[in-house]
Amino acid sequence: MAIIDEELTHMDKNSAPDSAPYHHGNLRASLVAAAIELLARVDGGAPSLREVARLAGVSIAAVYRHFPSKEALLAEVAVDGFARLNTRWRENLPDVAQAGAEQRFQLLGEHYVQFALAAPAHYRLMFEHQDLRRFPDLERAARDCFLFVLDAAAATVREAGADARWALPAANAAWALVHGYVMLSLGGRLTLSGATLDLPATLLPRFLRLPPEALPGPR
Amino acid sequence: MAIIDEELTHMDKNSAPDSAPYHHGNLRASLVAAAIELLARVDGGAPSLREVARLAGVSIAAVYRHFPSKEALLAEVAVDGFARLNTRWRENLPDVAQAGAEQRFQLLGEHYVQFALAAPAHYRLMFEHQDLRRFPDLERAARDCFLFVLDAAAATVREAGADARWALPAANAAWALVHGYVMLSLGGRLTLSGATLDLPATLLPRFLRLPPEALPGPR
DNA sequence: TGTACATCAGTGAACGCGCGTTCACTGATGTAC
DNA sequence: TGTACATCAGTGAACGCGCGTTCACTGATGTAC
Numbered sequence: 001m002a003i004i005d006e007e008l009t010h011m012d013k014n015s016a017p018d019s020a021p022y023h024h025g026n027l028r029a030s031l032v033a034a035a036i037e038l039l040a041r042v043d044g045g046a047p048s049l050r051e052v053a054r055l056a057g058v059s060i061a062a063v064y065r066h067f068p069s070k071e072a073l074l075a076e077v078a079v080d081g082f083a084r085l086n087t088r089w090r091e092n093l094p095d096v097a098q099a100g101a102e103q104r105f106q107l108l109g110e111h112y113v114q115f116a117l118a119a120p121a122h123y124r125l126m127f128e129h130q131d132l133r134r135f136p137d138l139e140r141a142a143r144d145c146f147l148f149v150l151d152a153a154a155a156t157v158r159e160a161g162a163d164a165r166w167a168l169p170a171a172n173a174a175w176a177l178v179h180g181y182v183m184l185s186l187g188g189r190l191t192l193s194g195a196t197l198d199l200p201a202t203l204l205p206r207f208l209r210l211p212p213e214a215l216p217g218p219r
Numbered sequence: 220m221a222i223i224d225e226e227l228t229h230m231d232k233n234s235a236p237d238s239a240p241y242h243h244g245n246l247r248a249s250l251v252a253a254a255i256e257l258l259a260r261v262d263g264g265a266p267s268l269r270e271v272a273r274l275a276g277v278s279i280a281a282v283y284r285h286f287p288s289k290e291a292l293l294a295e296v297a298v299d300g301f302a303r304l305n306t307r308w309r310e311n312l313p314d315v316a317q318a319g320a321e322q323r324f325q326l327l328g329e330h331y332v333q334f335a336l337a338a339p340a341h342y343r344l345m346f347e348h349q350d351l352r353r354f355p356d357l358e359r360a361a362r363d364c365f366l367f368v369l370d371a372a373a374a375t376v377r378e379a380g381a382d383a384r385w386a387l388p389a390a391n392a393a394w395a396l397v398h399g400y401v402m403l404s405l406g407g408r409l410t411l412s413g414a415t416l417d418l419p420a421t422l423l424p425r426f427l428r429l430p431p432e433a434l435p436g437p438r
Numbered sequence: 439t440g441t442a443c444a445t446c447a448g449t450g451a452a453c454g455c456g457c458g459t460t461c462a463c464t465g466a467t468g469t470a471c
Numbered sequence: 472t473g474t475a476c477a478t479c480a481g482t483g484a485a486c487g488c489g490c491g492t493t494c495a496c497t498g499a500t501g502t503a504c
Contacts, residue, residue, distance in 0.1 A: 023446085023447055023448070023498090023499060023500075024447075024448080027447080027448090044349065048489075048490065048491085049490080049491065049492090050489080050490075050491085058448080058449095059448070059449050059450070060449095060450095060491085060492085061448080061449070061450080061451095061492085061493080061494090062447075062448055062449075064492075064493085065446085065447055065448070066447095069491080069492085070490095070491065070492090127402070127403075127406050127408065128406075130263065130406070130407070131407070132407060132408075139411075142408065142411055143411045143412070146408075146411040146412060147411075147412065150412055168412060169426075170426070171412075172400075172403075172409055173396070173400075173426040175399070175403065175408075176396055176397075176399035176400040176403055177392070177395055177396045177399055177426075178395075178399065179399035179402060179403055180394070180395035180396055180397065180398035180399025180400070180402065181391075181392075181395040181399065183346070183398060183399065183402055184346075184391075184394065184395055184398055187346050187347075187349070188349070188350070188351060189346065189351075189361065189365075189394075190391055192358075192361055192362045192365040192366075193362070193365060193366065193369055193387060193390075207388075207389070207392040207396075207427055207428055208426055208427070208428060209426055209427060209428040242465090242466060242467075242479085242480060242481070243480080243481080246480080246481090267456075267457065267458085268457080268458065268459090269456080269457075269458085277481080277482090278481070278482050278483070279458085279459085279482095279483095280459085280460080280461090280481080280482065280483080280484095281480070281481055281482075283459075283460085284479085284480055284481070285480095288458080288459085289457095289458065289459090440504105441503105441504090442502105442503090442504095443501105443502090443503090444500105444501095444502090444503105445499105445500085445501085445502100446498105446499085446500075446501095447497105447498090447499080447500095448496105448497080448498075448499090449495105449496075449497075449498090450494100450495100450496090450497105451493105451494090451495100451496105452492105452493085452494080453491105453492080453493075453494090454490105454491100454492095455489105455490085455491095456488105456489105456490090457487105457488085457489090457490095458486105458487105458488095459485105459486080459487095460484105460485085460486075461483100461484090461485080461486090462482105462483100462484100463481100463482075463483090463484105464480105464481080464482075464483105465479105465480085465481075465482090466478105466479085466480080466481085467477105467478085467479075467480095468476105468477095468478085468479095469475105469476090469477090469478100470474105470475090470476090470477105471473105471474090471475095
């Protein structure tokens with residue numbers, strides 16, 4: 001979010017006096033913004049470097065002043081996605097004191113699903129890099145989001161009076177549930193029975209047992 | 220499963236008398252088998268037609284005698300994946316009478332996860348076709364698997380004495396949970412907290428609330 | 439204040455590559471008579 | 472039983488394409504003196 005807002009501001013600022021200066025000013029952010037814009041257009045897949053450069057109004061080679069490779073550009077785009085998700089949560093979720101931990105956890109899941117369904121290709125890209133270790137920024141952004149989920153899960157587990165060690169597996173299970181729901185939904189796999197079905201927004205509390213009361217503790 | 224077994228048998232039969240006859244005999248199945256073999260080799264992504272033809276020992280153009288396009292070949296490969304999963308379930312799951320519906324449902328989930336983790340690229344491919352309507356065989360194979368899950372979910376819901384209308388959303392939630400778990404796991408996203416974690420094999424009953432007892436019926 | 443110059447951010451053209459697909463063809467097969 | 476011929480399943484070469492990346496370059500910027 002931050003990157004794009006900044007960039008749009010910059011673009012406004014620059015486009016007024018002279019439309020196409022030789023030095024762009026903030027091409028790095030513009031390239032990321034262009035890639036996100038292309039991801040938002042139908043058809044899915046990651047855009048080519050050439051398309052990104054074209055939309056940013058710049059030669060292809062200029063990209064290499066700011067990113068060592070296409071992969072690195074796309075990693076930055078993924079980072080931006082996780083940052084937006086994180087911001088969305090921080091700006092919209094109520095305090096535990098206000099809403100209670102369980103309801104807050106549910107709302108977190110709802111925002112997650114809405115975020116993903118609103119930008120399918122961008123969301124997919126966020127999970128496409130196979131080796132996170134090669135992109136520390138991406139790993140950090142993804143971990144920050146996961147830690148946010150973990151916090152919320154821990155509060156819910158605490159609220160329910162269960163063993164705190166449940167928090168980690170519960171957070172993973174919750175993430176798996178919403179991620180799986182999103183991926184199946186985007187792939188058109190949730191109508192296979194013939195019935196139209198959109199799982200209720202209350203996906204998490206209805207179907208996720210948190211914590212599993214019947215068991216003494218995590219194995 | 221069926222396709223490949225047949226094919227291997229055929230290959231044995233043929234390789235004995237003359238090693239490379241002009242007419243292959245069952246090239247269609249061999250191409251599918253070759254694609255699956257390539258998917259099993261590291262590195263992920265869908266193989267190129269050229270690689271598939273090379274491994275099958277045939278010219279590239281020969282592929283077009285059996286499939287109208289690369290996409291159609293890969294759709295057949297996906298069909299084969301669903302067929303194998305279905306077979307695996309039918310051959311390994313106990314009766315409801317023996318194991319009880321809930322435990323059977325759990326075992327179904329375990330087999331699903333093991334299937335996916337044993338053949339990651341093949342599994343991914345099974346979910347990659349965006350428009351199932353263009354590949355009726357694929358849609359049918361996927362639906363058959365889903366209906367198998369739905370059956371098992373329905374039995375579990377029945378066993379618990381809950382409203383039968385819970386079966387469909389419960390089946391979808393269960394599928395979302397295991398699919399999400401598999402996809403995150405394959406993408407290396409389940410160790411983001413720093414802790415190594417493999418969700419227990421008892422993923423479904425521990426975390427999936429089936430049916431959600433607190434609620435009167437599906438919304 | 440003006441100028442020389444190092445540094446930075448762009449350009450335009452070209453590179454080699456592997457891809458899916460198509461073409462005109464040839465060799466093998468099986469069937470009618 | 473032998474032969475003509477339609478049909479089918481392969482081959483080998485070529486097509487055009489878009490791709491990521493690299494090259495030698497030029498224009499703009501800012502700083503030391």
